[in-house]
Amino acid sequence: MQEVIKKRVKELFDNNTIVRAIGWENGEFFYDHTPAVFDSAADMDVFVYDNFCASNLSKYLINHCAPEGKTLVLLKPCDTYSFNQLLTEHRINKDNIYIIGIGCDGMVDIDKIRALGIKGITKITQNGDELVIDTMYGEKKCKKADVLLEKCLSCKGKKHMIYDELISENEDEMPQDASKRFDLVNELENMTSEERFAFWQNELSKCIRCNACRNICPACSCRKCVFDNSASGVASKANADSFEEKMFHIIRAFHVAGRCTDCGECTRVCPQGIPLHLLNRKFIKDINTLYGEYQAGETADQRGPLTDYTQQDVEPTFISDKEVK
């Protein structure tokens, strides 16, 4: 797959269809590929595509589109939702962009492999649904399904929502257990209020306010962010038991409510392992139940649920007066 993509992108450079391409290259280690901008066919030599290309490249288009000519972007199925959302919000211009939709059969979380007790990893190759792991202490194996990234566990399906051309072998594959997506949200909802408070106090007090979750998010694309304003009261790290982190997290999630495509990038990049998707999914779940099923980024011309209303919407007192557990 990597070589097929590389060859095709080089071709597009050579016949002047594109002047730039956004893809991935090797990072410090073979398992931390980073987003990269390629300006010529020769640059593409270092391009990689394998189990560690989790980062969603759509947001890079805002700042890295070539000033003239077309910029190519490689999008996995889930990334196309974010792309559509950025189009909806007029943050990018489709006329300057050429999309190759590339197939994906799930991205791997290196930490989950390490958690299996596999150390000193030097190389990983895929063989069917199995990963063969070369380590300093010999060869190990594991099932790929056991070490998928959190976000891939609730894959929306392998279909690309938008593309100019496709390089994919599993376009029609449907998610297997999409129904599990709200399991943890339901579990939390069924706890008592005190238990929920303790759960979130524990999780959110780990936050170091690095802002990685905000920076990675394709829905968070304001030029000026409230969290960068020192007068906002949410610009710094506060005492662990103050309300400040919760305020940050409620507002972060609220600002993307109705626009979050559930791409899972925020949870993936959090260095503290905070399950941010459980906040986003609470909003998604509430929106689905109160205002009708909605998937942000499914198409580029939807009206988001928070920029819409009906005269029959429930009153906020429906929540305020609900019995407290």
Next chain:
Amino acid sequence: MQVNSEFKPKIVAFCCNWCSYAGADLAGSSRLSYPADVKIIKVPCSCRVNPLFVLRAFEKGADGVIICGCHPGDCHYSTGNYYARRRMTLLFSMLDYLGIEKGRTRVEWVSAAEGVKFSTVMNNFVSKIYQLGENVKLGDLRCRK
């Protein structure tokens, strides 16, 4: 005697300029009483209330936050309160999800002619906050003396 009996809830009320702010005025001029600890902040429309306003009020020591706007269909800007309605519903539900007492927040629709409703709404809200007691979960430690 319990310290709690000394408790005087601090309430922030965001009131829309075109309706409930005038409603509060009418309540005043009709000599209807509502608790003095309700601090009114005038906003141009209920949809001006950003979720961060609500949270910041709590952070700075409010025990309850109430938002009052024109009745659905009567918004001076036609549809502002419909948007506010969705936003606040989701916000309150999120507070509940984090284990924070959602009863500390409320939205009510009060017109300029409803001085009586204004005073009832405020009295009810304040007595609810009395029951919930002091806001501990939402305050900022650094703001506490």
